[in-house]
Amino acid sequence: MLAKRIIPCLDVCNGRTVKGVNFVNLIDAGNAVELATQYSEKGADELVFLDITATVEKRRTLTFLVQDVAKAIDIPFTVGGGINTLDDVDILLSNGADKISINSICVKNPNIIEEMAREFGSQCVVCALDIKRNNSFDKNGLDGYEIYTHGGRVATGLDAVEFAKDVYNRGAGEILLTSMDSDGTKKGFSLDITSRISNAVSIPVIASGGAGNMEHFKDVFTTGSADAALAASIFHFGEVDIRDLKRYLNNNNISVRL
């Protein structure tokens, strides 16, 4: 049976892992390659590296970090941050990344999703959608959410569910859905919108933002219909151990790789 995936996210800045609270106040959380190796050994199913400063500073993701990580670990990993062109993708994949995630460029030039899928295959194109509650998008009694870009600083005027369907139709392989309202709060994932988006597309949805305890993961896999769940600080600071988390999920009848 297909397992629900647990994905630690490493927000990287100059090779160090950092974690922001609501996208600001960066706290140093350690060496990225060391952390990646530890997570891989503890049973993480996949890793995501986001070069969070990349878009802001117009910098390209650090290739050497990708090389080092690819040599060190034997589970899949995704790299995101400042990826805009087919060349950016080619460099990262040929240095060992399994997937790339794109954010701001999906909105600015959605055709790039089709181009990347055609050139490298849908399986490696992850669209990272940052969403925030906006009641002007409410419809049919359902809470509305808006797509944000540029590290959560720019509102786009796009409806989250509609845009998720659009990226799916253009050939995205997975959606990494970050709820900015929940991110950093440790009060749980945004279940309703995660479930609505997961059911609106036929590609996996990775839920992100708000994990604070093990129950939150159970909730996002059941009520939230997520295929995978991503978290950063609770893993980095040892608040939740991945092995314990997987045993807990298994005891709650959720299929995980033990």
Place this chain on the structure above:
Amino acid sequence: MVAIIKYNAGNIRSVINALDRLGVESVVTDEPKVIKSADRVIFPGVGEASTAMEYLKKTELISTLKSLKQPFLGICLGMQLICNKSEENNCSCIDLIDTPVLKFDTTFGDKIPHVGWNTITNLKTDLFKDIDEASFTYFVHSYYVAKSEYTIATCNYCGVDYSAAINKDNYYAVQFHPEKSGKVGAKILSNFLKIGAK
């Protein structure tokens, strides 16, 4: 020396890294001579079948692959390409193993592509020596190889038991990515490196 076949559909870096971790030297090549003289051959692949076949037809690689006597391992698209034909843009394939590649039933309700860790069962041959039944390996694919007499491991998805691995003579192939499947995957690669060794 392990030859990793270079063509237009590789995720070759991770295969090289996995062999490096096992302490095995590899060479990435599309030279028939180098491939034929290698101890073992790995045929990786990620991407679309008909595009890969179009490319391969323009090279000498198909006849080279068919002539091999040493242990051969196809991975993912590399597995599908050695079958007889694929429903992915209805292309004919290399036909080393007489079994078709089919599209998952999109009406079943499971998401497609099949992405993530899934269990492999009914494990046969030395490729799976000391691998526990129902071990998890990492899959990423939208098409699958039907179950047949060549099946040496099965996986279940979209309501169908299909071939997670196949074997005929010296040709082995796996649908999952052993190079990305943690300790289980490393053990399967290590088993492949021992097949036929004296």
